[in-house]
Amino acid sequence: MTAPVMHLHDVTHRASERFTLHVPALTIGPGVTTVLGSNGSGKTTLLRLLATVLAPTTGLMTVAGQPASDASLPMVRRQLGYLPQDDSVPRRLTVFDHVDLVAVMRELHTDTRRRRAAVHRALREVGMADLCGERCGRLSGGQRRRVALAAALAGDATLLVLDEPDAHLDAEHLQLLTESLRARAPQTTVVVATHDEQWAATVADRTVRLVDGHLADGRG
DSSP, X not given: OOOOOEEEEEEXXXXXXXXXXXXXXXXXXXXXXXXXXXXXXXXXXXXXXXXXXXXXXXXXXXXXXXXXXXXXXXXXXHTEEEEOSSOOXXXXXXXXXXXXXXXXXXXXXXXXXXXXXXXXXXXXXXXOGGGTTSXXXXXXXXXXXXXXXXXXXXXXXXXXXXXXXXXTOOHHHHHHHHHHHHHHTTTOEEEEEOSOHHHHHHHOXXXXXXXXXXXXXXXX
């Protein structure tokens, strides 16, 4: 599949009585786009919109030319790998079983062997292959983050939406993440929220900055 281009036009999302995200116009295409901003600036709200977890309060968002509405959501989500900000990895499942379950939910492959091979590749990619049989509840916070990242990376997603994937990563695993995203960049639309401006400069083709729920700038 071709990496989808995402357009937001006059989009707002009212997250609470005190906060509304405003995006007059934004286009995100193949390559790595990093989203920067302080806490409360709207990074997570924007990424949840892009991952179709939230819907715009007003305005239009399209993915690959199709409105991100109920009718097109299955198509969008089949090509989406999403890493939320919160620690949502279930404690009772093993590392492999969690990533495999997410792969099943994403309809990654109808062939079981191909799907499991994709899961193993993703776990190797984030340095978790040696712990694939360990229960997630016995892992550190950083290890659980890498498991969640593997679930997003597994397979051939053409759209990756990653909310602070660098959180809790040491230098070695941050380098692995950088190499993985750069390798995907030509064929994949990648959106990454981060607080680390130095890392953003290393990994990004383009940077978008949010200030108090408003798009401050975007540069290629």
